[in-house]
Amino acid sequence: MLSHLRTMWLVFLHLFHKKETIEYPEEKAPLHPRYRGRIVLTTDPDGGERCVGCYLCAVACPVDCIALQATEDEEGRRYPEFFRINFSRCIFCGYCEDACPTYAIQLIPDFEMAEYNRQNLVFEKEDLLINSQGKYPGYNFYRVAGLEAGVKKKGEGVNEEPPVDVHSLLP
Amino acid sequence: MAKSLKLVVACSLIHDSPFEVIITNDTMSTIYIDNKPFEVKAGKNLLEACLSLGIDLPYFCWHPALGSVGACRQCAVKVFKDENDTRGRLVMSCMESIKDGLHLSVSDTTAKAFRSQVIEWLMTNHPHDCPVCDEGGSCHLQDMTVMTGHDYRRYHYKKRTYTNQYLGPFIHHEMNRCIQCYRCVRYYHDYAGGKDLNVFAAHNHVYFGREQNGVLQSPFSGNLTEVCPTGVFTDKTLREHYTRKWDLTTAPSVCHHCSLGCNTIAGERYGALRCITNRFNSQVNGYFLCDRGRFGYEFVNSDNRITQPLIRNRAVEAVDETVLMDHLRTLITNNTIIGIGSPRASVESNVALMQLVGKENFYQGISDNLGFIEKRIVEVLQTGVVKTASLNDIQQSDAILVLGEDIWNTAPVMALAVRQGVMHTAAEQALQNRALPAWHDAAVRELVQEEKGFLANCTITTSPLDEISTSVVHAAPDELARIGFAITQHLNASLSPVQLGNDAMTKVAAIAAALQRAKRPVIISGTSCYNEALIRAAFDIAAALKATADEVHIAYVLPECNSMGLAMMGASSFENAVLRVSRNTNVTAILLENDIYRNMPAHIADVFFDKCQQCIVLDSLNNPTTQKADVLIPAATFAEADGTLVNNEGRAQRFYQVFIPANKNIQESWKWLLKLQALKNGTGNGQAHHPEDVLTLCEQLMPQFTGIASVAPPHDFRIHGQSLPRAPHRYSGRTAMLSNLAVSEPKPKQDGDSPFTFTMEGFSGMPPSPLIPFFWSPGWNSIQSVNKYQQEPGGALRNEHAGQLLFQYKQEAAPVYFKDMPEAFVARNEKWLLLPQYYIMGSEELSFYTSGVAELSPDVYIAISEKDAEPLGVVNGSLISIKVFEQTYELPVKIEAALQRGVALMPAGLPGIQVMPWNGYVQLVSVKL
Amino acid sequence: MNTTEHILIVFGVLFVLLNIAAGLIWVERRLLALWQDRLGPNRAGPLGIFIVLADTLKLFFKEDWVPPFADKWVFITAPAIVVASVLMSFVIIPFAPGIVVADLNIGIIFFLAMSSLGVYSIVLGGWASNNKYALLGALRGASQMIAYEVFMGLSLMGVVMLSGSFNLGEIVAAQKNLWFVVTQPVGFVVFLIAGIAETHRLPFDIPEAESELIAGYHAEYSGMKFGMFFIGEYLGVTLISAMIVTLFFGGWLGPAFLPPLVWFVIKLFFFIGLFILLRASLPRPRYDQLISYGWKILLPLVLLNVLVTGAIALYLRG
Known part of the structure; x- marks a missing residue:
């Protein structure tokens, strides 16, 4: 019983403590670099689109707000024909970023994207693509992937042997 | 512990349903897996036993249709000498026979470590390209890697690479991904008999491909995409509009590209059909499809689709449904209407048309010649004297006679089944009195060498089947028919002899002798020679064989997917329809999904269209017939429709709508026709009917179709009150797919005609076999998950209902022989x-x-x-x-x-x-x- | 007192009470925020006071939804009962000399009767919702209120014995020299606890318990019907505070430099503040703890209090 009264007293004293509230928008909160805000599609060091249209972000998305269609250029490089995020559904969980094998999709420290018209929250690829490598500079998926897609030839990628000579029986 | 066991596995989920099967197993053995006793079927290997018990054991080189070779070392388990043995020894479970009382351990730490090490070795060279690999999400290698727990590449050295080959328009080659399991070669070369795919080089750099770039010659090459456990061979047509397996809306379908009715799974995304994969059916297609069936689906997405109802010869031809219906009301009430059916439209559509126009006004949209032959086929099958052969029966047969049908081209999967029959018979003969299990693929092949089972291939010209045939005859159809009659005469001496050349007589005698020795012979013929005598000859042989064989089967190949269904309706031919419109002026014809110019010579078709007062054409694609239409109505393709097809053996099978097209004008033909029926009667709106209602009507109108209404569960079939989902539970993008049009999601589309939903909501367990929209099981994302749906690996599906056979076999029916045979063929002058x-x-x-x-x-x-x-x-x-x-x-x-x-x-x-x-x-x- | 005056009092009381109840939305949110080192609603109007307006408007404009599975008429009636019964209780409160709606001789009995009526609103609301959580909440509410009503009534018996009247005006007058909180500390404590339980405020909000019952008996309510429960709760808080002031803290009595009504309001808001502080600081007990605490501790305690008070009263009277 006394501990209850003590609790009440201590809580009461909080009336005179400093308040933690940040009075946004007059005052802005500092955001950390890994803050999960606006979703962007980044580009690789060579300026190409990083997204290869693997659908992993879409399947990881718990609210299913990512839709895309993969397609291929004449050299076999995959890219999304369209890439759409419905931000009116997005919960900024960052699973898409976790799932992305090419560092293409990234969440950046910006959350100020409110709209009066909900339709404006549907972002297409043009709205999502940024001319930056984002948080992971220097990575180009096609340099480390095995297949040839116009970025490097077979066997010229990172950690690859030159192609096997199938006419040879030597070990 | 051998004992006979008869199990009645009633479908536990659906009481009082017709979907139950009886499994009869002869010998069972008890084995102990991790000290728990299990009853398993003798004669199998340990891997099969484990999989049939639902134990997850990784494997690569083993395939239920290909047998075991023990190449990949992935399925290692520990086998113990007896229950007191604690050390045990590692064995490959696919290479070890079941022995009664055997003790093994799957979860043994050494075995587990071994299995994960094997995966780790395989993965040392596997490239880092799952994100751009079409196999991803339905990849056996992914599944097995996850199953064994390998998640980090400790090997720091470089990865091996290969250059790829161009393998034609259907198969994409990415050799880097290969794990050297040899399944491709074993399937393509050994199973399907292809010669242009093989293994090259040696050691750790073996190469699977062709000798040089070029189109894969086998018409069964598409199965490589499913046989390959990883992404070396992938579907190029899917690549054009790539979608992961988890994103497809799928439905059980039936192939529409020949009369065999192979079961398929058709997948849709964003309103376009994306791919066709195999749907296992132990009686029909088993594990494999032909390339036409697998890749021939693009017509659904064609620009040539009819998208708008048209009323021709007016200022504005494109009309909406209301205007169309008003126009049709006057048309069908003021005129005599006749209906032209179609061999490629479903039974429902044909029956709806027949009901609309009346039985006497319904015509088959095929020529007199073909109609006559098909009528004969229906007649002989309806006698019930011989059983019709399913593809499985053909695979299990021990002697096959092909009489006049080029099955390689008209029924490709049947040719594949014939090849299996031949190989299977050879293996069976070689294995007699030898203690070698049949699943031991490499050893059995070693033993069989070049031996073949009996196949007599009597065709007009050469066929790829000739090389596995014991006896080959090439002759004109009449001559082939005479050979057929001669064989019958050899089998039943009471019949009058046939005059043939000496050469032919020797062959006939040999064929007759081989057939007489056979226990399960199959006779195959068909319509492609346009020769009715062949049908009779084939029937006579089969009927005569009843005396000597345990089971005789007969198979007739028909031209199109529902030719048999249409033929069974017994309507008269197109020529009679032409006569009818020529005599009466006031005739309006309704043509159902039938390009008359493909079935009839152009001048006859022209006469028809000239004489017809008005032509109403329902079809899905523009073609010469639709050009002649006065009223053109867009019909749904198989992917957008529910329907039933009757395949060449009289097996009715249901295919389900995969997606509702965004264009509301595209509707199932039978729905359009029921609407017309409602217009004509002036009652209802024609919407209240479901496929099974049309089929019930079909049974009432035509008793020969008895049983067809129970081909699949009714539209209100539910499991625990739940519908069945068309989409897997991981289906993505639901709140974004259509958000570019409107950010508020539309209500999911409703399906009133089948037990399916168009979403992932619904019953998540295993549906009854005609209702399997996709194969998936936890941890098994690839098509290999079909194991989980089977009673035993390679066996029938659990509670399999493999379609409804419409021809009843009558054991006691006495054969009546056709005695009139054609004259010998003589080449004419000029x-x-x-x-x-x-x-x-x-x-x-x-x-x-x-x-x-x-x-x-x-x-x-x-x-x-x-x-x-x-x-x-x-x-x-x-x-x-x-x-x-x-x-x-x-x-x-x-x-x-x-x-x-x-x-x-x-x-x-x-x-x-x-x-x-x-x-x-x-x-x-x-x-x- | 003439009729016009009377009518003015009735409407005046009603007006002030409803405003206080609505204003408590802001008071409570601000106070809770301050006790949690936040600022609370501070945007709409000076100090955020217009949040009251915003909240009320919001409630009015929300869809007034009657679930198809609910028992429609009972569902609609239930929230009205809670407001009506609490407002009726205010009839007997003497806010200041002459400011009382009905100066009943049986004031306390009337109050007890009215507050027991309140349980109907919970039971009926929970039942009519046809929702398992709502029903569970209603059951809890019913047994909690039945239990605590007993002690509430008994806890007041000491006061009645000392003042010798059920009339609240007389009870206030009897405290001219000494507030009953001094002579009846046990009665006060028990009445306070029972009062919290009667209004099912935190920590005794067991019928709602959003972490267990997702809002309990009013889970299915929305719009202004929910608003009635909401306002009913604040009215209840005000009522219990007013009763405490009247019964134990001398009502309007106070030094003469302030008018009696002001004294009453000051004391009233002190207890309202206490209610909010309780919510800010104490966790919710388990349901069985609450009930056993009531029957096993409070009931004997309050009986003892009645016995001792009675004995002393008899002794003093001689």
């Missing part, structure tokens, strides 16, 4: 008997819309025998003119040694070429340059 040569790629109407099929289709030519070429003065490639129906074509000559004199062959069904007078005589004249 006249050649014109016969069709069908092609897997190109001869079928709908599959031609797939660019790869068009690419692989042949150019038109005319084939004659060497002996005919000389007097005509032509050589290979020189032009020859052929006069048909007052029209002259100049075509290059192809000289075929196997052809009989007086016979000319022409590719059939290619677009742009009108229908020829098949089995009629034509004049050939050499074109002098």
